[in-house]
Amino acid sequence: MLERLNQCMEYIERHLDQPVDVAELARVAATSEYHLRRMFSALAGLPLSEYVRRRRLTVAGAEVLDGRVTLLEIAVRYGYGSGEAFARAFRAMHGVGPGEARRDGSPLVSQPRLTFRLTVEGSSSMxxxxxxxxxxxxxxxxxxxxxxxxxxxxxxxxxxxxxxxxxxxxxxxxxxxxxxxxxxxxxxxxxxxxxxxxxxxxxxxxxxxxxxxxxxxxxxxxxxxxxxxxxxxxxxxxxxxxxxxxxxxxxxxxxxxxxxxxxxxxxxxxxxxxxxxxxxxxxxxxxxxxxxx
The missing domain is CATH 3.20.80.10 (Regulatory factor, effector binding domain)
Known part of the structure; x- marks a missing residue:
């Protein structure tokens, strides 16, 4: 199961600039959408949709600071319908707007990419x-x-x-x-x-x-x-x-x-x-x- 979850993480990384199809993720994980969402939330400590959103805004944040493309281009690339919607989401995660971050080089928040590993404990039976x-x-x-x-x-x-x-x-x-x-x-x-x-x-x-x-x-x-x-x-x-x-x-x-x-x-x-x-x-x-x- 952990190997399949890591394959899901690879899929998400390849589709951060596209809609993430949860049905396809469930197929990769070889389970149901219902169980995938529950397993991910239990193991990662946050909902699957929130993880995808935070990963997108992390990658978008790097592009904002890079300065090579416009803020509207970044917003559209990561699925936001307007610059205003992108700015609200960006501020909610990073604490500053994208324009301010680009102008001042403000420090941003990063959502690390998740990798699932097995830890063998065996201290108690269930x-x-x-x-x-x-x-x-x-x-x-x-x-x-x-x-x-x-x-x-x-x-x-x-x-x-x-x-x-x-x-x-x-x-x-x-x-x-x-x-x-x-x-x-x-x-x-x-x-x-x-x-x-x-x-x-x-x-x-x-x-x-x-x-x-x-x-x-x-x-x-x-x-x-x-x-x-x-x-x-x-x-x-x-x-x-x-x-x-x-x-x-x-x-x-x-x-x-x-x-x-x-x-x-x-x-x-x-x-x-x-x-x-x-x-x-x-x-x-x-x-x-x-x-x-």
């Missing part, structure tokens, strides 16, 4: 299982919240604190399925997985209940049949859970013949009495990678 599930339903209370990569998600904390205890008890009374009990479900995430982008958060249960049994104020999210990878962890909260999410994409996916597929991500958490430790089970929708010949 506990997981792969299961086939028939269709089921998530029933719960729903909110639109921002994505937070590290540390507590205050929007989710505030949402859960504001829930009526009676509704939660009604949810617990529905016929349960694995993972049992109250779960946190994330759905409709932005493909970029960028910090601050929004997602649908459900606080509810996995059930086989019919639509007529949904408690007042709750909503139902139908989930089709499919394959799920189930990961378990324990440790300080929220770090242990966030590190699990990271490790799945940086260690498990590159080492196993599966890729992510669209669908909700389900987290079941059991807290210690003092609230500092957690045991967690993370369910991710996956599919087998196609056999390449």
């Amino acid at each position: 506990r997981y299982r792969v299961v086939e599930r028939a269709e089921f339903t998530v029933v719960g209370l729903k909110a639109r919240v921002p994505l937070v990569h590290v540390g507590p998600n205050q929007a989710i904390i505030d949402f859960v604190r504001g829930l009526e205890p009676g509704v939660l008890e009604a949810l617990k009374g529905l016929p349960g399925q694995e993972p049992e009990g109250i779960v946190a479900v994330c759905d409709d995430l932005d493909p970029s997985r960028a910090e601050g982008t929004e997602l649908d958060y459900y606080h509810g249960v996995v059930t086989s209940a019919a639509a007529a049994d949904v408690p007042e104020g709750a909503v139902a999210l139908p989930v089709p049949a499919g394959t799920w990878a189930v990961f378990t962890t324990s440790g300080p909260t929220p770090e242990a859970i966030q590190y699990l999410w990271r490790d799945v994409f940086t260690e498990w996916f590159p080492s196993n013949p599966y890729r992510g597929r669209p669908g909700p991500e389900i987290l079941r958490t059991r807290m210690s009495p003092d609230g500092t430790e957690a045991e967690a089970e993370l369910w991710l929708p996956v599919e087998r990678e196609p056999v390449r010949v």
Whole structure:
């Protein structure tokens, strides 16, 4: 997988002055567009689209300082429809406009070209299982919240604190399925997985209940049949859970013949009495990678 990702980086470098076709990148990586975007974001720490934008503006910055072609020619070469649009993007990354940078020789920001390498650690094993599930339903209370990569998600904390205890008890009374009990479900995430982008958060249960049994104020999210990878962890909260999410994409996916597929991500958490430790089970929708010949 890492070798194919590096081939994608070569492709991007050759097409910085052209639209980058993500479908073609996925073909180079021998995976789906959905999985490529998720893998890149997890490994690189920024969305694929943001990396391409920053690489373009890095190369454009060198040409601005070089001074041999006009600023409008540079803008058009790197896909900006006007000099004004280029100037706004340039200033957002470099902190100065292109005209000022050319005139004063201002220092610019550089986005290094990425290369993916394997680091062998093997200090711990990852506990997981792969299961086939028939269709089921998530029933719960729903909110639109921002994505937070590290540390507590205050929007989710505030949402859960504001829930009526009676509704939660009604949810617990529905016929349960694995993972049992109250779960946190994330759905409709932005493909970029960028910090601050929004997602649908459900606080509810996995059930086989019919639509007529949904408690007042709750909503139902139908989930089709499919394959799920189930990961378990324990440790300080929220770090242990966030590190699990990271490790799945940086260690498990590159080492196993599966890729992510669209669908909700389900987290079941059991807290210690003092609230500092957690045991967690993370369910991710996956599919087998196609056999390449």
